[in-house]
Amino acid sequence: MQTADPASLGFVPERLDAIPAFLKERYLDTGKLRGLQLLVARRGEVALLSTQGKAYAERNDALREDQIFRIASMTKPITSIAIMQLVEQGKLALDEPVHRVLPEFKGIGVYDAGGGSVPFATRPTNGPMRLVDLMRHTSGLTYGFQNRSNVDLAYRTGKLENWHGNHDLDSFVAALGELPLEFQPGEAWNYSVSTDVLGAIVQRASGEKLDAYFRDHIFKPLGMVDTGFTVPKKKRDRFGDCWTWTPKRPVLYDSAENSLWHSKPKLLSGGGGLVSTAADYHRFCTMLLNRGTLDGARIVSRKSIDLMTMNHLPGGQSLADMSTSLFSEAQLAGTGFGLGFAVTQDVAKSMMPGSPGEFYWGGMYSTAFFVDPVEEITMVFMTQLQPSNVYPIRRELKTLIYSALA
Structure with a gap:
């Protein structure tokens, strides 16, 4: 994937370039994560694409730029x-x-x-x-x-x-x-x-099966060629292992060799069943940033995106106000929920850099994305470790990315 000059996109190059080194030192060198991939873009152009680490527990194959990941709840915005x-x-x-x-x-x-x-x-x-x-x-x-x-x-x-x-x-x-x-x-x-x-x-x-609907009405128009409910046999060399956190070390949860994603599931999960690549999900995020369109394909109207990215919680409440269990943390006091993803309402209450109207979500295996319509920034982060709340990596990434703005 081609990357643009970060300076031409309004980033400080040395600050943006420092993010992969931070991730390597804090997460890869310590063994907290086996491999990871980060894509940062502005106005649809990729400013940073960093692919680091290994894809397997027992082999030293490096993570590939076109690596396929289990994206879990990052399926939800697609549905x-x-x-x-x-x-x-x-x-x-x-x-x-x-x-x-x-x-x-x-x-x-x-x-x-x-x-x-x-x-x-x-x-x-x-x-x-x-x-x-x-x-x-x-x-x-x-x-x-x-x-x-x-x-x-x-x-x-x-x-x-x-x-x-x-x-x-x-x-x-x-x-x-x-x-x-x-x-x-x-x-x-x-x-x-x-x-x-x-x-x-x-x-x-x-009147269509969910996988066929996704394929014909979202994936094909957007050119998301590697996203689906299974990993085809011809693409399995691009699919790695997935781990579960333990206090001592990550343990293997789903191996690439015998993965659940080799066969089509009976229950097609619109809440968490897809696999994808950073490149594919970047195209999806760019469509959202463009308010429903990409490369001439109109997926939804701009007014639908506007509606989806408003806070729809009753009375304008926040996740911290309304959540009965997960996502009730204090920093979510400034965060509402739209039609498929969280929406930042009050940046001060979030206690990290950002913009009002920024929207985001992540997946159980620690994947994440965000779209900032104000700064025209999108981010896609991929790794394969569950649960997703073990490390504050999403907060760190947002802070580092915003810190790199010129």
Whole structure:
């Protein structure tokens, strides 16, 4: 991939060049990460592309510039764009009840602890879950891995989030419809399978399977040639291992040789199932920065991007105000949530450099991206270590990148 002169893009070259050295010293030389890739661009032009480290646990093959990574929840903005395409076509509306598209959700209720050890549901008093609740994670749904309630216990017991298990998107939605919500829709914010449910809505509203819809309406128009739910056999030499953090050293979680991503999952996860490259995701971020278009391809309208990047939390609240568990930290007091990603509202409260209206998200394997429409900067960071909150690398990267502005 070609890079432009950083100075011509408004960066101080020596400051930008210092970032890879920082990452090597702090994360690679210490063994905290095995390999990583960083792409920084301004106005769509790449100012820095740094690829460092190794791709495997037992081999010394260097990470490649066209390395394929598991991007986990960086799948969510892609699914959200698909929803907005269908909204623009009049097939969906953000304020419509979810059960109009997914009848399985018509009788869904809210968890009532009064049932003793057996949870039961009562009818929501705030009205039904709406499409916007799924987009902004105020639906009342949860994730099984949160380990904080009887509801997420029911998710784990039913193995609802097993991509290679018994469920496809239709039976997944049906199973969710039999379980209670954790809270009234719109009452709180909770990171959840909401975006997986959005994937089912994409299928129902479009009449296409989710992987085919992504391919034909997003990936092909954007030239995202290496993004999908599986890694084809001919590309597996570009796919590395993935690790889990432990106090002593990272341990292998998913090997490239026997990866779950070798075969197509039965449950196509719009919330976390994709693999991609830094180059592909850079094209996606540039489309967002350009307010819906790239190289002549119009993916969504500029007004849809404007709508997606507003704070949609009720009453203009922040994640710190509304989150019931994850993403409730103090520095998120200045951060709202739009339609598919977090949105910076108050830079001072975030306690790091940035711009109002900047939007971002990351994935479970420590990948991350951000788009700053004010400074016209995009960043894509790739590595493969779970969970994503072990190290403050995302905060460090943002600080270093903004520090390099001329």
